[in-house]
Amino acid sequence: MQMSESYFVPEVIHLEHTLENGQCFRWRKISEGHYLGVVHGMVLEAKQMEEGTLLTPMDEELFQRVFYDYFGFGRDLLRRQDALAQKDPWLKIAVDYCRGLSILKQDPWETLITFILSQNNHIPRIRSLVEKLAVLRGPKLTYRGNQLPDRQEEFYGFPTPSELENVTEEELRTLGFGYRAGYVVDAVQKVLAGEVDLEKVVGLPLHGGREELKRIKGVGNKVADCVLLFGYGFQEAFPVDVWVLRALERFYCKEIEEAGSREAFIKEYFGGEGGLAQQMLFHTLRNGMYP
DNA sequence: GCCCAGGCACTCA
DNA sequence: TGAGTGCCTGGG
DSSP states (O other), X not given: OOTTOOEEESSOOOHHHHHTSSSOSSEEEEXXXXXXXXXTTEEEEEEEETTEEEEESOOHHHIIIIIHHHHTTTSOHHHHHHHHHXXXXXXXXXXXXXXXXXXXXOOHHHHHHHHHHTTTOOHHHHHHHHHHHHHHHSOEEOOOOSSOTTOOOOEEOOOOTTTTTTXXXXXXXXXXXXXXXXXXXXXXXXXXXXXXXXXXXXXXXXXXXXXXXXXXXXXXXXXXXHHHHHTTOOTTOOOOOHHXXXXXXXXXHHHHHHHSSHXXXXXXXXXXXXXXXXXXXXXXXXXXXXX
């Protein structure tokens, strides 16, 4: 396999709105519409094209096997967003702003640790902590892209539970993880011991998956829902953080009252598009696009 | 230099 | 069942 080749995907997802909306932390912008990321144990470039998306290095087989799902291709994204825009003026504003924002389907383990680290943190700091963990125990990667030949840096994949087996809370605290250090260690131990089964979550209903993940220290409703949405692809998962809470209270106050509870409203109103709607409302509000 | 962030766990009513 | 509070830290 000649892995310095590029692969063109004839389907548009909006890379900026997709990779810079806080669902992932290992992509960074190289230039306008051009991103470099460490994903699934490889260094990958993604370029926004007018009629699609260019991935490097990539071939058909790898794309179909891993990255088709990862990026959320083939999910009829634009039509679904246009349908959401018809529901109310708030969603209309969101879709106008970030049409093409795709919900990634990332590695569940990486997503779990990443969102454990996200609590009480700004995005730049989350990125820095995830990077530190990768450098600490992750595999060193060889960069094989052909578009940034002068790039001289080292890349590390995200470490597996086994690779993190002997990591200690003290070690992580030294690196600046704070009280989350213990949460990471707990996740490693419970997953390695089989006490929490990340594979099993795939086949569970939303609520069951949530409860399984919440057995790990430091995982509450919000983190669990982020993992279910961004890591497992539960499209109805609707993580409620402070921003989304603000949006719900501002836009849907009356409807929530009528539905009886916030959870009931979310389920009835957004249904299987909860995740997509949530992330677009979040991204649009956070970027100050609501008057 | 200080503040506070995309939460969670624990306590107490 | 819900409100109040402590927790680590460094980027902005």
